[in-house]
Amino acid sequence: MLPEDRTDADLVTLSAFVDGELPPVDETVLHARLASDPLAASRVFAYCAQKSALQALCRTSGEDPAPSPYLVLRHRDPWWWRFGMAAAWCLAGAGVALAATVFVPRGGSGDSGVGSVFATGEPDTFARRADVAYAVYTPEQRHPVEVGAADEAHLVAWLSKRLGKPLSVPSLQEYGYALVGGRLLPGASGPAAQFMYENDAGERLTLYVGSSGKDTSKVRLLSDGNRRTFYWTTDRMGYALSGPPTEGHLRTIAYEVCGALGGDRSQW
Template sequence: MNNDHDSGLPDGLDLRALSAFVDGELPPAEHAAIETQLEQQPQAGARVAAWRAQKAALQALCGAPQREDVGYSGRSGQSGQSVADEPAFIVVRRPTPWWQRVGIAACWLTAGAGLALALGPLAPRLTGGAWNGLGGQPPSFAERADIAYAVYTPERRHPVEVAASEEEHLINWLSKRLNRPLSVPSLQEYGYSLVGGRLLPGEAGPAAQFMYENRSGARLTLYITGISRDETAFRLFRDGNRRTFYWVSDRMGYALSGPIAEGKLRSIAVEVCSALGGKPEAWQ
């Protein structure tokens, strides 16, 4: 039986070779050869992109450290393939009985409340204002924005559904799906150009993700979704080397994610909020 044929892949590419390519296990010459073949075979390229997205999602959801060299340097750069930071396995433990979970949860809740009361006055100095006592837990839309960044920014061939060359169509399509007129703020003054965008599932409906890239290939994403509450708070959520500044304005949640320096990302977030009709002066 021919495994290549059964896998639905074009001739000349086999499933094991593609899997090793995604995992960074091939010698440089073989890696370059497969990369060339993928440029000529969209079906195989789409499969590789899907595998990479699934792998990044699992790493983000399981709390695995992201590889520092994931992604590409520019639109025509070479991919990083270090696997030193990848988890070798996932440990599956026997479920704890429900009565033990309830008792443990009660103990942790009591201890957590006491710790919050003790450290509350020190929180702004310890976290730069990113944590706000018991109310500082990031909302799910900020966590979703962070995971979406981790999943899609490493993609070279399929980072977005609609490219920036179709910006008008992209904005009209996402505005219709979110039932809200959207606009895409320009980040050219910070050296970032729009790559495009995509539709994502949100906490209580659809969400939009717009992706930007600078000349060195570094990427930022702006995540937008409708939410049921309104506030003016501006907070920071960290996950490894990724940072997400998030805020709510007129019942819309916004999150700007990227691995750049905190101060610079905050400056860009303030600019984005102002461009989208928010009131960043309330954060100062």
Template sequence: MSDDLDPGAASRLSEPDLRALSAFVDDELTAAEHQALGARLTINRRAANRVACYRTQRAALRVLFADPAAQTSRSYVVLRTRTSWWHRMALAVSAFAAGAALAGLAGLAGLAGVISTPVTPLSAQMAFARQADLAYVVYAPERRHPVEVTAARKGALVDWLSKRLNRPLSAPSLREYGYALLGGRLLPGIAGPAAQFMYENGAGARLALYMSPASQREVAIQLLREGDRRTFSWANDHMSYALSGQMAEGQLREIAVDVCSESGGHPEKWR
């Protein structure tokens, strides 16, 4: 895979890169290749945007060429163009240190941060929320590989991620809201490793809780809106958390309040 999938690369995606991204969407990669490329997508918005386009095209083709006899109702396809994420990220990226630690992933070249500028707690937290949103975009649609370690091994999963983040972690229960834990994975964060726990309800909708150590002791809740996605982020006890999903803001905020409380935070301070 060429250097364009490195977050520091400036050139356009090459033909080998595009073929690799297409194979990722079509589940044509080996498990190791899929995991390695998925990790890179969480820090490369150009490549992640391309994957999102491929998924939209695939869904549209399935509808257009479906067997009419098998359809019980009419299907409609709406394709929308969106402003490139990396354009909207330009100001935010210039304000924080960007980097990744992926040395342990098979087949990946080393990646390093390229910007280092003092930031405010709020701008750093918003950058963290955008990273969480991108991780949600990459893994929430996955049917075969939504998590790296399943909920069947919850104890091992939590112990492993706690060790990698060097902080005691827990996967909060969201069963009260109809969401069960699918599992989780280790991801690159802005300044070190991050963890993601994925949840799913009976209708197949998914929520993701993303977390990483933070320099700030506490940051009040913030809301990030991206299309039909919402991410509530906050920090407490030098840990940043972000809850991402596609649901009404009020409902997602309610869940975020409970998650914050369960993790030892103080949501009663939120205004």
């Protein structure tokens, strides 16, 4: 646990040291102090660990890390420096795990009165992939799809051939959503397809189609807080409609899509 018996001014000084903002004279004094003040050293390496973890998480590919002002202490290699570096790696790992939760959905229901209607439990693999694909591609502005809606016939023929099953693209115009296009994705055991729709407000829905290990399954809800995915299996093909929680008609749209694609609406 980090020491708490520090004054606000002292904490500001330690933080400024980590950020390289202290005047040279003050920095020299603090260097000497850290060698004999374990509590101050503990606070400094905690700050340094946080900073290093954030730099590691935010650094873009190909960039060299910015040198840390704290590296001037390495020539002494005190115990608290070595411990601080270990803490940095631990925090970086925790940060990666936290960031991963943005894209790794949680099972079960969390959909304000809707989830309780549907089966819960560990989501099917294709549903997880559908949810991640929605999170990855819907924010894209320039390249949200591989093939645009202007080439819908080619898109459907291409994806049908790759999946080895005749596909169709349900119209969602009734709900204010127009087809943007689609793309080929890797599925759990072969290729999968994603079709994207968008309304006038810029909200997007995606329909994911991929193989499933089940003949038929009831409709289930995968909810993450930022995303909702209704998914089901028909004839060993998994279907998943994903959208934002602000889309109040997502259940109704998914119900229509299920029927349009040959699913059994009694599953609802």
